[in-house]
Amino acid sequence: MDFSLTEDHEMIRDAARDFAQNEIVPVAAQFDSSGEFPAETIRKAGELGFMGVEVPTEYGGAGLDPISYVLVISEISAADAAHGTIVSVNNSLFGVPLLSFGTEEQKKTFLTPVASGEINGAYALTEPQSGSDARAMRARATLSSDGTHYVINAKKSWITSGPVAKYVIVFAHTSHADGTEAGISAFIVDAEKPGFACGKTEPKLGIRASATCEIELTDYECPVENRIGDEGQGFKIAMTVLDAGRVGIAAQALGIAQAAYEAALEYSRDRKAFGEAIGSFQSIQNKIADMKMRIEASRLLVLQAAWAKAKAAETGQKNTLNASIAKLHASETAMYVTHQAVQIHGGMGYSKELPLERYFRDAKITEIYEGTSEIQRMVIGRHETGLR
Numbered sequence: 001m002d003f004s005l006t007e008d009h010e011m012i013r014d015a016a017r018d019f020a021q022n023e024i025v026p027v028a029a030q031f032d033s034s035g036e037f038p039a040e041t042i043r044k045a046g047e048l049g050f051m052g053v054e055v056p057t058e059y060g061g062a063g064l065d066p067i068s069y070v071l072v073i074s075e076i077s078a079a080d081a082a083h084g085t086i087v088s089v090n091n092s093l094f095g096v097p098l099l100s101f102g103t104e105e106q107k108k109t110f111l112t113p114v115a116s117g118e119i120n121g122a123y124a125l126t127e128p129q130s131g132s133d134a135r136a137m138r139a140r141a142t143l144s145s146d147g148t149h150y151v152i153n154a155k156k157s158w159i160t161s162g163p164v165a166k167y168v169i170v171f172a173h174t175s176h177a178d179g180t181e182a183g184i185s186a187f188i189v190d191a192e193k194p195g196f197a198c199g200k201t202e203p204k205l206g207i208r209a210s211a212t213c214e215i216e217l218t219d220y221e222c223p224v225e226n227r228i229g230d231e232g233q234g235f236k237i238a239m240t241v242l243d244a245g246r247v248g249i250a251a252q253a254l255g256i257a258q259a260a261y262e263a264a265l266e267y268s269r270d271r272k273a274f275g276e277a278i279g280s281f282q283s284i285q286n287k288i289a290d291m292k293m294r295i296e297a298s299r300l301l302v303l304q305a306a307w308a309k310a311k312a313a314e315t316g317q318k319n320t321l322n323a324s325i326a327k328l329h330a331s332e333t334a335m336y337v338t339h340q341a342v343q344i345h346g347g348m349g350y351s352k353e354l355p356l357e358r359y360f361r362d363a364k365i366t367e368i369y370e371g372t373s374e375i376q377r378m379v380i381g382r383h384e385t386g387l388r
């Protein structure tokens with residue numbers, strides 16, 4: 001067993017780090033403050049292949065592996081978690097359903113422009129009354145009597161990149177004109193077609209530069225060829241996508257924690273109190289030790305989950321357990337570490353002059369989206385006990 005990265009992976013990590021530190025860090029505070037979508041840096045991320053890391057080059061991506069993906073997400077999120085979120089939506093939430101379940105035509109038409117970063121995609125599972133209990137969605141897609149299209153009526157909420165997405169993957173209960181129920185299915189919806197509307201945008205605690213809104217479909221006509229997979233396969237697709245996406249969110253949480261840790265470490269060496277660097281006090285060293293230990297555990301779990309994701313792609317098995325463990329641990333670590341990093345900085349940690357308070361606000365979402373910590377514990381608990 002070898003825990004070191006390969007030379008190729010080191011190169012990819014360094015390329016992502018250079019881009020993130022040189023292009024994103026200088027604008028991160030400004031976009032956090034304005035809440036504007038950082039279109040220019042996202043365009044540059046697309047040029048570097050970061051909007052479709054695992055997507056084959058023939059479909060506009062970089063053709064790399066899951067380890068490369070977590071390295072990229074982690075470096076970008078260390079610079080700014082909002083950028084990490086936007087990058088992860090195109091890669092995972094939009095890319096995976098098409099890559100794993102899409103037809104050749106769907107990949108060419110819809111995946112290619114999103115994976116190359118030319119346009120943005122989004123994923124619409126959650127509804128105002130159904131978040132964790134995703135199957136309780138009310139969205140409805142009815143097949144037309146001539147079988148050419150579905151009429152979709154839906155209200156979806158918390159749609160990351162919703163305000164800027166050209167294509168959105170929408171999940172809905174499906175029925176036929178005669179009333180037969182056909183289960184949940186997944187559809188590619190074009191935001192520029194009639195019947196699609198963006199609702200209110202969410203004012204958020206963190207990841208403020210990522211755009212989030214409600215979307216509403218009213219008698220939206222979706223051609224049958226824009227259904228992903230079979231009728232009734234939608235819930236399985238949604239869950240498979242989350243198994244991939246959660247690995248990315250774990251990597252995002254790792255990146256946020258790493259950035260907060262490095263800032264706290266530097267501050268603990270520089271800041272003097274009672275005539276000494278505060279890092280020489282046991283109370284600060286204990287915090288540094290606990291932060292470091294948890295971050296290193298997150299790193300191993302994130303890399304293991306990425307490895308399991310690659311294995312799952314080869315064998316057709318699931319990477320559900322590893323994804324949930326990595327997301328749960330890394331997101332709780334990000335909360336712990338950013339909290340301690342603010343504390344080590346004292347008043348400066350609370351000030352907007354430094355990024356510590358932003359790291360702290362951004363970390364929180366990693367415990368909520370793509371499945372809360374409670375859902376990750378449910379997934380792990382069900383897996384281990386075999387009980388429901």
Ligand code: CAA
Binds near residue numbers: 123125158239320378
């Ligand atoms: N992969 C493939 N199939 C899966 C699966 C997985 N990981 N998990 C479940 N399934 C299948 C099951 O095998 C089962 O199939 P059959 O009916 O054929 O037996 C079916 O799905 C139903 O499974 P469950 O009975 O386990 O489903 P459940 O209703 O109890 O829910 C859950 C399971 C894990 C709680 C799931 O609802 C869940 O993950 N909820 C959280 C949803 C979530 O993460 N939402 C975040 C939205 S995305 C987001 O955050 C947006 C954003 O923009 C960032």
